[in-house]
Amino acid sequence: MSSRPPSSPPRLPGYEYEQLLGSGGFADVFLYRQFRPQRRVAIKVLLSNVLDESVRQLFDAEANVMAQLSTHPSIVAIHQAEVSDDHRPYIVMEYCPRPNYGLRFRTERITVAEALRVGVQIAGAVETAHRAGILHRDIKPANILLNDYNRPALTDFGISVATAKGNDVEGSQGMSIPWSPPEFFADPPWADARSDVFSLAATVYSLLAGRTPFERAGQRNTASDLIHRIATDPLRPLDRPDIPAELNRVLAIAMAKDPSGRYDTALALGRGLQQVEQALALPVTPMDVLDDRADPTPHGAADDDLDNHTRIRRVSTVDPETGATTGPGGGTRIDPFAGVAPALGSLAAPGPRGGVGHRSSPVDGATDSTMLRPAGAVSAGSAAPAPPPPHRQEPAPRTRSTPAWPFVTLAGVLIVLLGVGTTLGARHLLLPEPTENPTTLVNAPELPQDVPDIPTAVGVEVVTEGGDGTETGRAKVVWEPPAGYSEEESFQARWKDVPGNYESRYGAIHEVHGRNSIVLEIPPQLEDLCAEVRTVNANGQASDWVPACLETG
Structure with missing residues (x-):
């Protein structure tokens, strides 16, 4: 640390x-x-x-x-x-001023629609990088920022490499274990475009789960534990009630242990997420890909309603479901991922348009007798139109009689009232009162058993004195981690009891990951100024604040 x-x-x-x-x-x-x-x-x-x-x-x-x-x-x-x-x-x-997804996914319930939208848009960014010959190798929630327009933006290409050097992974600094694919920990380690596919899918999984894919509540989650689970443990399906089976299947394919079982490209993963959006009747997120490599690919008869949602600049608009449809011949292609994740209903048997659940018209192949036609139309199998019916003589007028419908209606009403009364009486006199079934909270969060321990040896010391009023001083807040501190825990630090007029500039809580100190600006003209620090675990629970004071003149 x-x-x-x-x-x-x-x-x-x-x-x-x-x-x-x-x-x-x-x-x-x-x-x-x-x-x-x-x-x-x-x-x-x-x-x-x-x-x-x-x-x-x-x-x-x-x-x-x-x-x-x-x-x-x-x-x-x-x-x-x-x-x-x-x-x-x-x-x-x-x-990008908004909180990044590394801060949000553990503290907010991110909707399925937002996670799919982020996944599709970042898939376009990753595909663009791959087509430019660049592997990112560190895709994770903290590296997805949000700009002023609430659009996700991928950052931190600090450990990216050229695709031709994908085997040069050993000795890389900065890779993030919870979202890394198994091949990063192989002997020797290596990477290709499918490694970024794994990390992007693991990021989408984290946004929806509120934890990393192989993190286990109530168990040890050290780096060695996570590496072992990434290499050996099957991916657990997301169990939120609003997550469809189609989305679990897309993530299972993208995070297959064997890279040969994954989507070959980030573009294919983005199309899979677009299909889930379509199946959920959500607006389909456009996916932008920049590619100068080839001539446009002409559209075929199999292009569907999603083709306009994948924009490949300087090439052409391509079909987001190419991997799930066939060419002009119209035959169904074998699902290449059936061995990784079982096919689900319409995803296993796409219709001729490649969409979800396309069916033929109920009148296809119907016989002539079942088809609607205008009055007087001639049946195709008839020899000639039927002759008009002979003229009928008007019947002789009959003596007017009293209609029977009022008596029938009254009898029906009496029968209904008698039936309702009998049912209510039997229910109250013969049946026992039903007991109320206990209810449970759907998707109730699993709370950890213990609150994290407080940090120790908290202290504050002046680093730089303030100037002539134009510059503020700075103080360094230090502390020691509590016993049993794990890599998944972090710290929060702030100035204590900051006056209201200082709140916007000096009252913020600062997140500290991977270290045990932080430098804060000193609020001017305050006496007996104190800072305070607390520990926060992976589930968002925090210890008590531990204060330490700084004497200012």
Whole structure:
């Protein structure tokens, strides 16, 4: 676990520093305001003490990859890459202010519609990267940000590699175990496009489950435990009542242990998710793919209603269900994933349009006698029209008699009343009172048995003093993890009892993952200032706050 404090933000021409956004193993991300054009941007800055040339090369490669792909609507845009005056490389990127899915999936119940939408849009981004020759290799909820328009955007290509170098996985830094495919832990490890397919499906699974795919409540979830389960344990179906069997099947195929059993491409996974949207009568999410490699593929007779939802720029619109339909010949293709996940109803036997549950018209092949036709029409099998009926003589008028319907109606009403009265009497006199069946909460969350222990040895010390009123000071809050601390737990830190007029800037709760310290701006002109820290486990339960005070003059 790293305990380093964040680095100081560099002075960059044309930018004004606002706040720290996050820290990683080799870089910090800061929020700056750009002067021209005026906008807020996220700037990723490599640490000054990182002397490893391979890390610097990865940092430069990330800038180049993001620049190549950032025109995609679901990939974070890059604006600039430079070196600061203190010789630290930095990347200026689009700022996505909303909480990323790494923070949301454990604390919110994400709907099936949102998870499918995110999966389809990110599948288009991943397919675009693959067609450009890039494997991401670190797809996970925390690397899917949300921009101002609530659109997901994939980021952090820091450990991406060229598809031709997919076998060069050993020694990679930064891969995220809970979403990694089994081949990452093979001997020797390797990767290809199907590895990103696995990680994307594991991410969609996490959004819906509120946990990582192979995490087990009430059991140990260390790195070695997760690696063993990823390699050997079957994927458990999602048991939410609003999740259809079709979606569980798509995820089971995409997360097959053997890569040969998975979807070959991210595009195929995106089409599978689009089919689930269609089966649920949800709006079908468009999937954008940038491809300069080939000429347009002409449309065939098998193109269906989903074809306009996959937009391949500079090529053509392609059919999202190509893998589930046949060519013009009209024959049904064998399901290539039947050995991975059993076919489900209409998904196993698609109709001639490749859709879900297409059936022929009930009049197909019907005999002539069952078909509706206009009055007076001649049957195809008839020799000639029937002659008109002979003229009938009008019957002689009859004597008017009293109608019988009032008596029949009255008798019917009396019978109904008698039946209802008999039923009610028998129910109250002969049958015992039914006992109320106990009810259970559908999809009630499994609460852990124990609240996490509190952090220990909490302390606060001044890092930098405040200036002449234009700059605030900074203080470092440190603590020690509690006994039995696991990698799945994290910490939260904040200033305690911040006045209301300081709340928006200094009262926020800061999430801390993988380290036991954080640097906070010191609220000015406050005496007896205290910070507080607590432990948070993987299920969202938190310990009590532990305070520590800082004497300020």
